[in-house]
Amino acid sequence: MINADKKRTQILEAATRRFAHFGLAKTTMSEIAQDLSFSKALLYYYFPDKNTLYAAVLEHVINQSFEEIEEALPSFNGCHETIMFVLDRRIAFITKYYNLLEHSISAVQQTPNEMASVMADSKVKEKAIISKILQRGVDTGELYVEHMEETAEIMLFALAGMRFSILKDLNGVLFPTKEEFDRILSLQKKMATIFLRGLEVRSASDPQR
Amino acid sequence: MINADKKRTQILEAATRRFAHFGLAKTTMSEIAQDLSFSKALLYYYFPDKNTLYAAVLEHVINQSFEEIEEALPSFNGCHETIMFVLDRRIAFITKYYNLLEHSISAVQQTPNEMASVMADSKVKEKAIISKILQRGVDTGELYVEHMEETAEIMLFALAGMRFSILKDLNGVLFPTKEEFDRILSLQKKMATIFLRGLEVRSASDPQR
Numbered sequence: 014m015i016n017a018d019k020k021r022t023q024i025l026e027a028a029t030r031r032f033a034h035f036g037l038a039k040t041t042m043s044e045i046a047q048d049l050s051f052s053k054a055l056l057y058y059y060f061p062d063k064n065t066l067y068a069a070v071l072e073h074v075i076n077q078s079f080e081e082i083e084e085a086l087p088s089f090n091g092c093h094e095t096i097m098f099v100l101d102r103r104i105a106f107i108t109k110y111y112n113l114l115e116h117s118i119s120a121v122q123q124t125p126n127e128m129a130s131v132m133a134d135s136k137v138k139e140k141a142i143i144s145k146i147l148q149r150g151v152d153t154g155e156l157y158v159e160h161m162e163e164t165a166e167i168m169l170f171a172l173a174g175m176r177f178s179i180l181k182d183l184n185g186v187l188f189p190t191k192e193e194f195d196r197i198l199s200l201q202k203k204m205a206t207i208f209l210r211g212l213e214v215r216s217a218s219d220p221q222r
Numbered sequence: 223m224i225n226a227d228k229k230r231t232q233i234l235e236a237a238t239r240r241f242a243h244f245g246l247a248k249t250t251m252s253e254i255a256q257d258l259s260f261s262k263a264l265l266y267y268y269f270p271d272k273n274t275l276y277a278a279v280l281e282h283v284i285n286q287s288f289e290e291i292e293e294a295l296p297s298f299n300g301c302h303e304t305i306m307f308v309l310d311r312r313i314a315f316i317t318k319y320y321n322l323l324e325h326s327i328s329a330v331q332q333t334p335n336e337m338a339s340v341m342a343d344s345k346v347k348e349k350a351i352i353s354k355i356l357q358r359g360v361d362t363g364e365l366y367v368e369h370m371e372e373t374a375e376i377m378l379f380a381l382a383g384m385r386f387s388i389l390k391d392l393n394g395v396l397f398p399t400k401e402e403f404d405r406i407l408s409l410q411k412k413m414a415t416i417f418l419r420g421l422e423v424r425s426a427s428d429p430q431r
Contacts, residue, residue, distance in 0.1 A: 167384070167413050174383020175376070204376050211420030 068127035092150035175200040277336035301359035384409040
C-alpha cells in the first residue's frame, strides 16, 4: 500500500512536469510512462484516462499551494500584511502553473467534469482562507464585517476582475506576459488595500460608519 | 443634409430594434431595409456593410446611455448615492441591450475592428464618469484619492469582476437570467460601498490613514 501510494505520487509528479510545461493537449500518457520507465498498463492502473490524471495533478498542485499558504498565515500581523502575502503567492502560483490552469482559467474551453469539481473545490478553499483572514481582523477589533461569506466572495470576485480585465486573451492561446502578471498583482494589491480600509473599524462606538 | 441625417437616424433606430432583439448573426440588411420600406441600395449608401451598421448602432445606444447618466449626475448628493445610480443604470442598460452587447461582452467571439473601437471608446468614457464622481468627492473633502485615473480603473475592474464571476456562460450562448443580473447588481453595490468607504477621509489631519 505504501509502495502503491509512492507510485501514485511519482506519477503525479512526472505528470505535473509534463502538463505544466506542455499543457493537456500536447501531453500523452505514453510520454508520462516513458518519463518514469513505467509501462502504460501500470499508468492506466492508477489513472484510467488522461482527464482523470490531469484532474488529479490539478488537485495535487492546488492543495500544495493552499497548504503552503495556510502554514504561513500565523506568522503575519494584521490583515493587510496577510492579504498581500496571499496575493503574492496566488500570482506566483498562477504564473508557475499557467499551462496547467489554462483549462480552468479559460472562459472558452469546455472544462471536463473532473476538472470542474477540482476547481469548484479550490474556490471553496480560497474563500475559506479569505474568510479566515478577515475573521482574524474582526477578532482583533481591526475590521467590521457584517456578512463574512459574502464579503469574502465579493473580495475574491473583485480581485478576479483585475485578471479578467488585464488579460486580453481569455482563450488561453497566448501565455500572458510577465508585464501583464505584474500589472494584475499591482492592481490587486491596491484594490485589496482600499477594500480592507473600507472594512476597518473607525471608532469603538460606531463600528460600521 | 437634415434629411440625410434623419434617414441615418431612422436606419440606426430600426437596426437597433432588430439587433437588440435578434443579435448580429440573425439580422440581415434586407430585414432592416424592409422595416423602413427603404431600398437595400439606400441602406448600403449610408452603411456599406452590416458590421459598420452594427458598430454605429452600438455607438448610438452607448452614447445615449452615457448622456442620460451625465445629465442626471448633478442631481445627486455625495459619491455613494451617485455611484449607486450609475450602477443601476449600467445594469439596466446591459439587461436591455444584452443581445446587442454580447459580441463585446463575450470573451470568445472575435470582435470585429469597428466594434472594438466603439467598445474601447466606451471604456474611456466610463472611466471618465467614475473619475468625475470620485473627483467631486475629493473636492467636497469626502474622499482622498492619490491616483485618480488608476483608482477609477481599479474600481471598474473590480465591478467587472462581479459580472465575470457570476455569469457562468461567457460564450454568450445563453441569455443571463434576471436572477443573475440582480445578483451582479447587488454584489456590485456592496463592493462599491466598501470601496468608497476605503477612500473616505477619516480626519482632517490624516487624510490617508
